[in-house]
Amino acid sequence: MTRRLPGNVGTVLIVGSDPFIVRQLETVLRASCTALSVTRAASLAEGISRIAADPADVILLDASLCETDGTEGVTKIARAAPASTIIAVVKQDGRTSVGELLEAGAHGCLVPGCLGSSLVPFLVAWGREQHRVWLTLGEVENSCYQIVQNSADAILAIRQDGTVLMANPVAERLFGKRASELIGESFGFPVVNDTPAQLTIPQTGRQSVIVDMRTTAMRWGGEIVSVASLRDVTEVATALSQRSEMLHGAILAIGRLTEIRDPYTAGHQHRVAGLAAAIAEKMELPQRDVEEIRTAGLLHDIGKMAIPTDILIAPRPLTQTERRLVESHPQVGHDVICEIPFLRSVAELVSQHHERLDGSGYPRHLKEGELLPGAKILAVADVVEAMASHRPYRQALGVDRALQEIRDNAGLLYDRDVVDACNAAFSDGLDIQDLTLEAAVSGE
Numbered sequence: 001m002t003r004r005l006p007g008n009v010g011t012v013l014i015v016g017s018d019p020f021i022v023r024q025l026e027t028v029l030r031a032s033c034t035a036l037s038v039t040r041a042a043s044l045a046e047g048i049s050r051i052a053a054d055p056a057d058v059i060l061l062d063a064s065l066c067e068t069d070g071t072e073g074v075t076k077i078a079r080a081a082p083a084s085t086i087i088a089v090v091k092q093d094g095r096t097s098v099g100e101l102l103e104a105g106a107h108g109c110l111v112p113g114c115l116g117s118s119l120v121p122f123l124v125a126w127g128r129e130q131h132r133v134w135l136t137l138g139e140v141e142n143s144c145y146q147i148v149q150n151s152a153d154a155i156l157a158i159r160q161d162g163t164v165l166m167a168n169p170v171a172e173r174l175f176g177k178r179a180s181e182l183i184g185e186s187f188g189f190p191v192v193n194d195t196p197a198q199l200t201i202p203q204t205g206r207q208s209v210i211v212d213m214r215t216t217a218m219r220w221g222g223e224i225v226s227v228a229s230l231r232d233v234t235e236v237a238t239a240l241s242q243r244s245e246m247l248h249g250a251i252l253a254i255g256r257l258t259e260i261r262d263p264y265t266a267g268h269q270h271r272v273a274g275l276a277a278a279i280a281e282k283m284e285l286p287q288r289d290v291e292e293i294r295t296a297g298l299l300h301d302i303g304k305m306a307i308p309t310d311i312l313i314a315p316r317p318l319t320q321t322e323r324r325l326v327e328s329h330p331q332v333g334h335d336v337i338c339e340i341p342f343l344r345s346v347a348e349l350v351s352q353h354h355e356r357l358d359g360s361g362y363p364r365h366l367k368e369g370e371l372l373p374g375a376k377i378l379a380v381a382d383v384v385e386a387m388a389s390h391r392p393y394r395q396a397l398g399v400d401r402a403l404q405e406i407r408d409n410a411g412l413l414y415d416r417d418v419v420d421a422c423n424a425a426f427s428d429g430l431d432i433q434d435l436t437l438e439a440a441v442s443g444e
């Protein structure tokens with residue numbers, strides 16, 4: 001058969017299923033010679049079948065398509081197409097012996113990362129010299145492929161229909177399947193580009209793996225795909241979860257301690273926590289802020305531990321000295337809580353929970369622009385819960401009266417948006433009696 005290599009190459013058959021390699025080969029070939037006829041076969045069997053119908057001048061075989069080291073595939077192709085030029089495409093993974101591939105019948109070997117300028121000259125060289133060529137692979141032009149293959153993270157390309165287009169070796173280990181098994185299958189998780197997500201990947205016979213996933217849209221051949229990078233964060237996530245449990249346990253214990261000492265306000269803190277969190281959620285604050293406000297609610301009156309019980313429960317107007325002592329509790333609470341490093345922002349909220357927009361609050365008489373958003377929420381929740389519940393010196397005034405109070409002073413003492421959100425929460429069926437300590441701590 002007459003060979004027609006560039007500029008007289010006729011047909012090239014690519015046998016491979018790795019879309020990265022196949023597209024790269026196609027792109028290089030087409031860019032090099034527009035007259036070239038390039039066909040594809042996704043499996044060895046399909047390749048041999050195509051060769052039987054019409055042997056190509058050049059056959060590019062992805063050796064990783066074959067079992068073991070690829071020599072068997074080369075032998076089969078060589079037997080089916082004795083007149084064709086066979087080039088094995090190999091990965092630099094140490095598993096494939098180039099010498100054995102050449103011995104099996106390949107005329108040359110290529111590494112995917114070096115295809116850019118090497119492929120066509122290689123074909124020309126072969127056509128002119130008519131002997132086996134060992135291509136020196138010193139030049140790395142397409143480092144992208146090597147980066148993906150050697151990444152410590154799992155990397156997958158996912159089509160818009162949710163099926164996997166490409167998976168690297170770490171992805172193979174993470175999902176317990178070979179890339180050839182993953183490709184074409186559903187990824188199984190929602191993918192939103194540029195939106196980080198945390199996934200739990202079940203594992204056979206061992207603990208699930210928690211991964212942080214980041215996805216980016218990119219053009220892959222003629223289509224837009226999501227390239228997902230999955231990083232194993234199981235250890236960190238487990239440690240954070242344990243820390244969170246410890247924190248909840250500590251807050252629960254402190255909350256109970258406060259209430260044992262001050263039974264008349266039993267339940268006040270956890271109801272304030274639940275109500276404040278409901279208001280924050282109604283205002284669509286980030287979940288992290290909601291949890292911070294909830295924690296501040298659970299601890300906001302901890303400073304009352306420094307006040308003698310008979311003053312706290314006195315069913316009479318307080319003296320000026322007693323009132324000054326009571327009004328010190330936000331600062332005392334702050335000073336206690338800020339000793340815990342990861343509760344410092346909570347401590348600041350606690351210190352501001354009796355402040356008012358017009359500066360009439362205490363202890364620092366802060367004004368609207370000086371108040372933290374969370375403190376404005378805490379202040380409303382505190383007032384509503386306190387008015388709605390029984391106090392040593394008066395009967396409960398009820399939720400309706402409490403809501404009227406904050407509506408009357410919206411924009412004066414209390415933030416208007418917070419007041420609206422609080423009213424909306426009750427309109428949606430919030431029942432202040434459902435806000436138990438356990439519910440407040442667990443966030444449910």
Ligand SMILES: [Fe+2]
Binds near residue numbers: 301329354
């Ligand atoms: Fe208070």
